[in-house]
Amino acid sequence: DGGITQSPKYLFRKEGQNVTLSCEQNLNHDAMYWYRQDPGQGLRLIYYSQIVNDFQKGDIAEGYSVSREKKESFPLTVTSAQKNPTAFYLCASSGVVNEQFFGPGTRLTVL
Amino acid sequence: GQNIDQPTEMTATEGAIVQINCTYQTSGFNGLFWYQQHAGEAPTFLSYNVLDGLEEKGRFSSFLSRSKGYSYLLLKELQMKDSASYLCAVRAPRQSNYQLIWGAGTKLIIKP
Numbered sequence: 001d002g003g004i005t006q007s008p009k010y011l012f013r014k015e016g017q018n019v020t021l022s023c024e025q026n027l028n029h030d031a032m033y034w035y036r037q038d039p040g041q042g043l044r045l046i047y048y049s050q051i052v053n054d055f056q057k058g059d060i061a062e063g064y065s066v067s068r069e070k071k072e073s074f075p076l077t078v079t080s081a082q083k084n085p086t087a088f089y090l091c092a093s094s095g096v097v098n099e100q101f102f103g104p105g106t107r108l109t110v111l
Numbered sequence: 112g113q114n115i116d117q118p119t120e121m122t123a124t125e126g127a128i129v130q131i132n133c134t135y136q137t138s139g140f141n142g143l144f145w146y147q148q149h150a151g152e153a154p155t156f157l158s159y160n161v162l163d164g165l166e167e168k169g170r171f172s173s174f175l176s177r178s179k180g181y182s183y184l185l186l187k188e189l190q191m192k193d194s195a196s197y198l199c200a201v202r203a204p205r206q207s208n209y210q211l212i213w214g215a216g217t218k219l220i221i222k223p
Contacts, residue, residue: 031209040119040215041215042115042198042213042214042215042216043154043198043200043211043213044213045210045211048208048210050208056208058210088151090153090154099144099156099159100156100211101156102153102154102155103153104152104153105151105152105153107151
């Protein structure tokens with residue numbers, strides 16, 4: 001079945017540690033996105049990539065990094081520079097002008 | 112600036128009809144999406160409007176007026192499983208890479 005997978009579902013991090021969230025899609029979509037969602041708020045764009053080996057900062061890129069070495073994969077690293085990383089992280093993909101499809105999300109908690 | 116407004120929370124009764132409004136002020140418009148998001152889960156696509164008018168899809172309909180910067184999602188014959196947040200998102204034009212600008216969502220509570 002085609003879809004988007006994210007792992008892990010729950011992630012706990014100690015302060016000062018970097019963590020990497022996985023996102024894989026087999027929909028053959030060119031574009032991929034990372035969003036952050038905090039309680040009671042909408043989705044905020046962290047990074048997006050329209051094509052392999054290229055990505056752009058979104059509205060809240062500080063403290064995050066990404067790579068796009070393969071069309072299917074768009075991992076997100078939450079670095080120690082992100083001061084308030086506890087949130088629900090959603091990965092999405094889309095064709096050029098189609099709706100975005102979302103993975104199940106990763107809930108990150110900083111201990 | 113970019114601004115999308117939705118009511119924070121609405122309550123409705125099982126079997127009834129509810130209308131969730133969305134108003135937007137954005138620098139460019141290339142379509143409006145509605146998504147449903149159950150608590151702790153990912154958003155799922157409901158509807159897309161790019162031209163003025165009503166799009167009907169089963170129990171759900173979505174309306175768009177571009178001149179008024181206004182859309183609504185209409186849910187009929189409400190069921191308990193419709194309890195969720197409903198997110199409105201405006202797609203930016205091509206020169207902005209078709210990014211989606213998201214509203215904060217409307218939490219819909221269905222009572223028996």
